[in-house]
Amino acid sequence: MSVDTSLRFDKDYVNGFSSSRQEPAWLQELRLQALELAQNLPMPKPDKTKIDKWNFTDFKHEATGNAVAFNELPEDVKALIGSEEDAKNVLVIHNGTPVYFALEQEVKEQGVIYTDLLTAAKEHEDLVKKYIMKAVATDENRLTAIHASLFLNGAFLYVPKNVELSAPIQAVYYQDDEAAIFNHVIVAAEDNSSVTYVENYLSTNDSAESVANIVSEVYAGAGAKVVYGAVDNLAKGMTTYVNRRGRAEKDARIEWALGQFNDGNTVSDNTTHLIGDGSFTDTKTVTIGRGDQKQNFVAQIFNHGKHSEGYILTHGVMKDSASSIFNGITKIEHGATKSHGEQTERVLMLSEKARGDANPILLIDEDDVTAGHAASVGRIDPLQMFYLMSRGISKAEAERLIIHGFLAPVVSQMPLESVKNRLVEVIERKVR
Amino acid sequence: MSAPNLKIEDLRVSIEDKEIIKGLDLEINGGEIHAIMGPNGTGKSTLSAALMGHPKYEVTSGKVTFNGEDLLEMEVDERAKAGLFLAMQYPSEVSGITNADFLRSAINAKREEGDEISLMKFIRELDKKMDHLEMDNAFAHRYLNEGFSGGEKKRNEILQMMMLEPKLAILDEIDSGLDIDALKVVAKGVNEMRSPDFGCLIITHYQRLLNYITPDKVHVMMQGRIVKSGGPELAQRLEAEGYDWIKEELGIKDETVGQEA
Ligand SMILES: Nc1ncnc2c1ncn2[C@@H]1O[C@H](COP(=O)(O)OP(=O)(O)OP(=O)(O)O)[C@@H](O)[C@H]1O
Numbered sequence: 001m002s003v004d005t006s007l008r009f010d011k012d013y014v015n016g017f018s019s020s021r022q023e024p025a026w027l028q029e030l031r032l033q034a035l036e037l038a039q040n041l042p043m044p045k046p047d048k049t050k051i052d053k054w055n056f057t058d059f060k061h062e063a064t065g066n067a068v069a070f071n072e073l074p075e076d077v078k079a080l081i082g083s084e085e086d087a088k089n090v091l092v093i094h095n096g097t098p099v100y101f102a103l104e105q106e107v108k109e110q111g112v113i114y115t116d117l118l119t120a121a122k123e124h125e126d127l128v129k130k131y132i133m134k135a136v137a138t139d140e141n142r143l144t145a146i147h148a149s150l151f152l153n154g155a156f157l158y159v160p161k162n163v164e165l166s167a168p169i170q171a172v173y174y175q176d177d178e179a180a181i182f183n184h185v186i187v188a189a190e191d192n193s194s195v196t197y198v199e200n201y202l203s204t205n206d207s208a209e210s211v212a213n214i215v216s217e218v219y220a221g222a223g224a225k226v227v228y229g230a231v232d233n234l235a236k237g238m239t240t241y242v243n244r245r246g247r248a249e250k251d252a253r254i255e256w257a258l259g260q261f262n263d264g265n266t267v268s269d270n271t272t273h274l275i276g277d278g279s280f281t282d283t284k285t286v287t288i289g290r291g292d293q294k295q296n297f298v299a300q301i302f303n304h305g306k307h308s309e310g311y312i313l314t315h316g317v318m319k320d321s322a323s324s325i326f327n328g329i330t331k332i333e334h335g336a337t338k339s340h341g342e343q344t345e346r347v348l349m350l351s352e353k354a355r356g357d358a359n360p361i362l363l364i365d366e367d368d369v370t371a372g373h374a375a376s377v378g379r380i381d382p383l384q385m386f387y388l389m390s391r392g393i394s395k396a397e398a399e400r401l402i403i404h405g406f407l408a409p410v411v412s413q414m415p416l417e418s419v420k421n422r423l424v425e426v427i428e429r430k431v432r
Numbered sequence: 433m434s435a436p437n438l439k440i441e442d443l444r445v446s447i448e449d450k451e452i453i454k455g456l457d458l459e460i461n462g463g464e465i466h467a468i469m470g471p472n473g474t475g476k477s478t479l480s481a482a483l484m485g486h487p488k489y490e491v492t493s494g495k496v497t498f499n500g501e502d503l504l505e506m507e508v509d510e511r512a513k514a515g516l517f518l519a520m521q522y523p524s525e526v527s528g529i530t531n532a533d534f535l536r537s538a539i540n541a542k543r544e545e546g547d548e549i550s551l552m553k554f555i556r557e558l559d560k561k562m563d564h565l566e567m568d569n570a571f572a573h574r575y576l577n578e579g580f581s582g583g584e585k586k587r588n589e590i591l592q593m594m595m596l597e598p599k600l601a602i603l604d605e606i607d608s609g610l611d612i613d614a615l616k617v618v619a620k621g622v623n624e625m626r627s628p629d630f631g632c633l634i635i636t637h638y639q640r641l642l643n644y645i646t647p648d649k650v651h652v653m654m655q656g657r658i659v660k661s662g663g664p665e666l667a668q669r670l671e672a673e674g675y676d677w678i679k680e681e682l683g684i685k686d687e688t689v690g691q692e693a
């Protein structure tokens with residue numbers, strides 16, 4: 001099968017689409033420029049995964065969802081956000097349309113902005129302009145350009161200076177139409193602020209071919225702390241490109257906990273730039289590959305600032321004939337003295353036919369640093385199985401426990417109890 | 433419930449085609465505590481692992497019944513469910529599963545679906561047993577054996593035994609790596625289990641543990657079989673004199689397996 005990689009969407013389409021949504025002129029302009037770039041830029045080249053036959057360009061673009069009351073939300077979504085009383089700060093986007101929103105008065109009063117991205121583009125133009133497509137550049141590759149020209153909506157979360165939010169901010173992106181998911185998230189935490197954001201991607205279409213093209217941009221100002229939790233659970237029909245990018249200024253912290261459980265082919269890039277001195281990031285990813293899906297995960301940290309510290313931990317379970325490449329990249333730039341980088345990639349193989357590659361890469365342009373890595377690809381340890389079974393636990397249950405244990409580093413980090421529980425359920429379903 | 437019975441007849445066990453256990457007979461009944469002593473490398477751990485069904489150990493001939501049933505036909509988990517327990521010389525570490533979750537799964541594995549132990553009751557039991565073993569409650573929430581010290585692992589094995597209430601427990605060097613206080617605590621755990629419905633096989637190198645848990649019978653293992661049996665006084669003599677007198681008595685030059693008399 002040859003794949004036509006030309007984009008079906010032209011200038012007229014983007015103009016019309018943007019106008020119909022009453023977007024501000026600057027956004028329309030951004031889209032048009034991106035569209036032009038999209039025609040000529042090369043596709044991203046994930047190391048060791050061939051994606052030239054993957055469809056990222058042919059899809060139904062738009063769908064609609066309808067605003068609903070809390071109790072009309074689908075059960076799957078409700079399970080993620082808990083009861084109406086629990087769901088204090090949450091945005092639900094259904095088929096690209098914001099359909100439910102709640103934000104505590106107390107949070108608003110502190111000057112926090114949390115809203116869907118299009119609303120933010122109209123109401124907080126300067127802020128959105130400051131951040132959109134800045135951590136991830138439009139001209140980075142063809143998919144980022146397509147993203148900028150066609151993103152449908154997303155979330156905008158802005159936390160002013162010195163505001164420390166204890167309650168997590170939640171988003172659910174839910175798709176039950178065969179249309180594409182083009183979602184854009186911005187989390188901007190000003191100096192010395194602190195925020196936790198947790199998102200869930202959910203889709204039901206496992207037959208029709210569709211595309212998810214997702215970009216998240218996270219900005220942590222000096223001394224700020226951002227905890228970013230995500231559970232991706234897109235059905236088989238979606239071919240996914242997801243790019244989550246962070247920039248940490250002086251003494252800032254970004255902590256990622258990513259549960260990546262898509263069923264379709266996926267290219268994931270999670271990169272953090274440790275810009276400021278003393279900045280810190282910890283990026284934890286878990287995934288399960290099943291069926292014949294192919295996935296490529298990049299977890300990447302650039303140490304620019306002195307005394308910056310970056311940690312990567314990736315655990316992947318591979319079953320059936322799934323195949324995944326895990327590339328961990330620690331890049332310590334010249335001048336980033338006293339920096340530290342550490343990474344661990346572990347792959348647990350459950351089937352003979354599955355494939356899993358762990359590639360830790362350390363690129364170091366500075367002498368005065370410390371760095372280390374560990375990688376392994378292996379099967380379930382028969383001694384562990386013997387130990388568990390010797391306590392009466394069945395073979396199936398023992399395997400289940402070991403797999404859950406293997407994925408625990410991210411599960412235990414997930415900030416919201418409801419999301420954590422769902423994550424466990426997703427894992428349960430996928431390893432069965 | 434009838435008293436347990438483990439009966440081993442002419443057992444032979446190989447690992448990677450090397451015969452380690454070479455015709456071993458032993459019978460343990462409820463209410464009895466047996467001790468096996470013997471120099472390093474004589475097959476003690478091999479015997480215990482084979483009884484539990486370790487996949488690497490191949491039983492080449494002989495017969496083992498547990499409460500009248502053919503033990504060797506059972507899967508590892510079935511042996512445990514039938515009431516056999518093995519405290520291992522080197523317990524595995526399993527990351528990501530808390531001690532408490534693991535124990536609860538193990539307890540529930542023995543129970544019917546729908547009849548799982550309630551969380552309240554489980555926690556109560558666990559607290560009680562941990563108190564008894566003077567274990568800090570934090571161990572319940574740590575990952576299974578991960579980063580436990582040698583002695584902590586041993587205590588954790590006894591905790592599992594007390595929670596699972598087996599009918600017959602094999603304790604493979606439960607005393608190695610234990611300080612004297614821990615030794616007393618572990619002995620207290622075993623003595624707490626002592627009853628006509630409980631049998632125990634203690635593998636040890638030292639008389640020390642047997643000061644606290646008086647065995648009914650003591651066996652000496654060499655070259656993959658039991659070469660001498662007696663009462664508690666046998667352990668005392670071994671402690672005092674070592675194994676040479678037995679070797680002399682039996683004409684054994686090298687006691688390890690693979691060496692014939
Ligand atoms: N996996 C294995 N591969 C090869 N040989 C083995 C293996 N396991 C055990 N053996 C050998 O079997 C013999 C008996 O070992 P075993 O562990 O049963 O001894 P033991 O009596 O428990 O010794 P110790 O008192 O040191 O614990 C030893 O010679 C040992 O090297």
Ligand SMILES: [Mg+2]
Nearest residue numbers: 476477478521
């Ligand atoms: Mg041994």
